[in-house]
Amino acid sequence: MSKIVIIADDLTGANANGSLLAAKGFSAVTCLDMSKWTKEDFNNYDAVCVNTDSRLVPVEQAVKRVSEGLKFLLTCDNPAVVSKRIDSTMRGNVGSEIEEALKVMDESGRYEEPSVAVVVPAFPSSRRVAVGGYLIVNGIPLEKSPIAKDPIRPITTSRYVAIIAEQTDLLIGYISLDTIAQGPAMVTEEIERQRREGVRIVACDAVLDEEITVIAQAVKSVSYPVLAVDPGPFTAAMADARVPVRARHELEDNALVIVGSTTDLIRRQMDELRLARKCAIVKVDGRLLVNLYKRDDTIREAVQKVVAEAGKAEVYGVCTVEQPDDVHSIEDMARENGISLKEASERINKGLSLIAELLLKEKSLRLGGIYSSGGEVTMSVTRQLEASGFSVRDEVLPLAVYGRLIGGKYPNMPMVTKGGFVGDSESIVHCVNYLFAKISTQTRPLEGETK
Known part of the structure; x- marks a missing residue:
């Protein structure tokens, strides 16, 4: 009926x-x-x-x-x-x-x-x-x-x-x-x-x-x-x-946002996203992810803060910049830790990808798709999820694409990726809205079923 x-x-x-x-x-x-x-x-x-x-x-x-x-x-x-x-x-x-x-x-x-x-x-x-x-x-x-x-x-x-x-x-x-x-x-x-x-x-x-x-x-x-x-x-x-929903499956209709870029443009894009959507996005200090003595605690605290907001938002995740003062030089991070620029960048991206995987495991967040900003962040996340490839389906904006993960821990997971220096202040909003259109009917299977 x-x-x-x-x-x-x-x-x-x-x-x-x-x-x-x-x-x-x-x-x-x-x-x-x-x-x-x-x-x-x-x-x-x-x-x-x-x-x-x-x-x-x-x-x-x-x-x-x-x-x-x-x-x-x-x-x-x-x-x-x-x-x-x-x-x-x-x-x-x-x-x-x-x-x-x-x-x-x-x-x-x-x-x-x-x-x-x-x-x-x-x-x-x-x-x-x-x-x-x-x-x-x-x-x-x-x-x-x-x-x-x-x-x-x-x-x-x-x-x-x-x-x-x-x-x-x-x-x-x-x-x-x-x-x-x-x-x-x-x-x-x-x-x-x-x-x-x-x-x-x-x-x-x-x-x-x-x-x-x-x-x-x-x-x-x-x-x-x-x-x-x-x-x-x-x-x-x-x-x-x-009408009470007595669905057999639990919807996975929320989005995971992982943003590692530390530009002022990204900061403004994130501000627009918070205005447009209900967000529970935690700031992670990139300097703490570079420091191996502080990285594990930083990752754990970030995940705990996001999970504590379960049921209160539709966009969950982490970013590395909220205020103008959060824009830090990666050169300074590398020098302070006695490592190369490449290694400093890799540590930040690895930390963000670990957070992404831990959040995807949290059923209470009902995450059905991923938005990632920056090519290096995207590569690190897909590797952490053990995807063998990325099936490109559509262009969302110039230099922003939608596709699906191939294989790995989350096969067929919808994903939108965008370059960190790409677009105007509303570009992330457009990308996340597009992602929601793709994930709105996804469900989590019952125990013992395959997705």
Whole structure:
């Protein structure tokens, strides 16, 4: 029985939702042709998404497609989550499609109370945040962003409530970050108050994934039907809250980051990564890895610090630079230890690769892929994992590639590597996002099984 049903206005959005749900352990599928599906087909998946391809069509046609698609999805027995996927920049027939979806839910005969649409337009990991009723894209108000100049559907305001209101006469409410910061109970109370006043669409601010989770928890057990309206994260949070995952396998959907470069560029790239993703990345002083008397304790302490954060992040690992003062000369390290530059570099890389192997062994971290920065670091890590080769699959950025380890202790492990001096301040973010797209559905086998 399908537990999560989604109407999306384009194929990319449909698949993006599926990816987010798969990352939480749900089996997800995008339906491209409803005529070829039967009710029994729903039983094979936890989540089914129908693509209406309605973003750029006239409103009358969009409404008709949403109506047909949602009626088809509601033949599923008692879906726990009903979602209307919208574009992360509010393009398309957003208000009209929300109104039609609410109408279909109300007329379906399966609900005793009128449905309420809860709109959460934020997508924090894609740098879309909603604050003060405004949608901010990559740090720029929506109407000032390049997306607003779309020749087919230009956007003239950053106020997401106003964008919805242009296309529907339904009463729209709003919940600010101040209310959300007070927790799920307060959000539930505020939605109830607005419902009593006739509000059918409740729009919510969110800047962080944690705030999206608060909203999902607020409507987890309400008596009235909820239509989740968002670009993906809120629907995934709703599914997580309402549908317990009883997966046979444990997901390995987190990333390991090993960064050995000590340049100011790398420091800025790591700062951007911490803003974009939930990170538990520990700084390791390269000077301590060069010193053989201190190396073992340094490695052990770094691993312990990372493991202590298990369950609190999605990106785990180590780096050798956090602040400008952390940029040390390898020549000084070599001279202080009476060794060559080559040996000093090898000791740092060996220490980082040992940390990588120890972290990969920690099941609590659920590591399903590796990002490494710097050719020497990458070579040391692959050797430590006893890989016989690296199967190159794709270019992520110039001088940054994605591939899989061949053989060794972690065969077929996804890996993205980038040169230490490559890219701009957001290059590591792009690489890690790409890696997540590749590892989101990986699972760890049960004892006695092979992967």
